[in-house]
Amino acid sequence: MERIYLLEDDDSIRKLVIYALGSQGYEAQGFDRPSDFWSAMEGPQPALILLDIMLPEEDGLSILQKLRASAATKRIPVIMLTAKNTEYDRVVGLDSGADDFISKPFGMMELVARVRAVLRRTEQKPETEDYQVGDLFVSPQRHVVRVAGEEVPLTNKEFELLCLLLEHQGMAMTRDAIMDGVWGQEFSRENRTLDVHVRTLRTKLGAAGHYIETVRGVGYKIGGAS
Incomplete structure (x- = not known):
C-alpha cells in the first residue's frame, strides 16, 4: 500500500483528503504543522507528498526547496495545494520542483486522479543511457x-x-x-x-x-x- 503524506493546516480539507485517499486504497497520513511533518519524514518515506503553500511555521515553497535539496527526499513526487490560481504561481511552484499544482477548491475525485497520474509518471524507470x-x-x-x-x-x-x-x-x-x-x-x-x-x-x-x-x-x- 502506497503511503501519502498531506501537510495542510485546514482541518476540514485535511480530513476530507485523508478520507478520499483512504477509500482508494492509499495509506494517507495528515499533518497540520510542518514540525510534525518533518518528524514523520525521519521515518519511512512516503510515495508522494501533498503540500499546501500557506502554512504556519514555514511556507510550502520553503519546505519543497528543502525536500529537493536533500538526497534522501529529492525524488519524492510533490503536489502543491493552494488557493492561488495565477500562471505565475504555477510556474514558480513547478520550477521549484513540484510535480503538479492543484488550486483550491478542488474535487476529491480530481485530486485522486491527479495523485494516480503523478505516481504513474514518476515511478522508478529502468536505467537509461547517457x-x-x-x-x-x-x-x-x-x-x-x-x-x-x-x-x-x-x-x-x-x-x-x-x-x-x-x-x-x-x-x-x-x-x-x-x-x-x-x-x-x-x-x-x-x-x-x-x-x-x-x-x-x-x-x-x-x-x-x-x-x-x-x-x-x-x-x-x-x-x-x-
Missing part, C-alpha cells in the same frame, strides 16, 4: 548536465524536458506530447508554461541552447536535420 549532442552531455540516471565540460544546474522540470527531447532525438515532438510527458495530461494547455521552460532552458545551456529547435506549427526537437 546522451551526447555536440558539447551537451546529459546523464538521466545521475541527473547530470554538462556543456563543454561545465556542469549546468537545472530545475526538475527543465531536466525532465531536456531528457524527454533527447529520448526522442531527431523527432519533432508536439507541444501536447511534451506537456503530457513532463507535466501530465491534467495540466492546462492554455498557458505558456512550456515556452517559459524552453526559454529558460536555452538560456541556462548557453552555447548549447541552440540544440533545442523550434518546429513551427508542431513543437520542439533536439538533433536531426534542421
Whole structure:
C-alpha cells in the first residue's frame, strides 16, 4: 500500500483528503504543522507528498526547496495545494520542483486522479543511457548536465524536458506530447508554461541552447536535420 503524506493546516480539507485517499486504497497520513511533518519524514518515506503553500511555521515553497535539496527526499513526487490560481504561481511552484499544482477548491475525485497520474509518471524507470549532442552531455540516471565540460544546474522540470527531447532525438515532438510527458495530461494547455521552460532552458545551456529547435506549427526537437 502506497503511503501519502498531506501537510495542510485546514482541518476540514485535511480530513476530507485523508478520507478520499483512504477509500482508494492509499495509506494517507495528515499533518497540520510542518514540525510534525518533518518528524514523520525521519521515518519511512512516503510515495508522494501533498503540500499546501500557506502554512504556519514555514511556507510550502520553503519546505519543497528543502525536500529537493536533500538526497534522501529529492525524488519524492510533490503536489502543491493552494488557493492561488495565477500562471505565475504555477510556474514558480513547478520550477521549484513540484510535480503538479492543484488550486483550491478542488474535487476529491480530481485530486485522486491527479495523485494516480503523478505516481504513474514518476515511478522508478529502468536505467537509461547517457546522451551526447555536440558539447551537451546529459546523464538521466545521475541527473547530470554538462556543456563543454561545465556542469549546468537545472530545475526538475527543465531536466525532465531536456531528457524527454533527447529520448526522442531527431523527432519533432508536439507541444501536447511534451506537456503530457513532463507535466501530465491534467495540466492546462492554455498557458505558456512550456515556452517559459524552453526559454529558460536555452538560456541556462548557453552555447548549447541552440540544440533545442523550434518546429513551427508542431513543437520542439533536439538533433536531426534542421
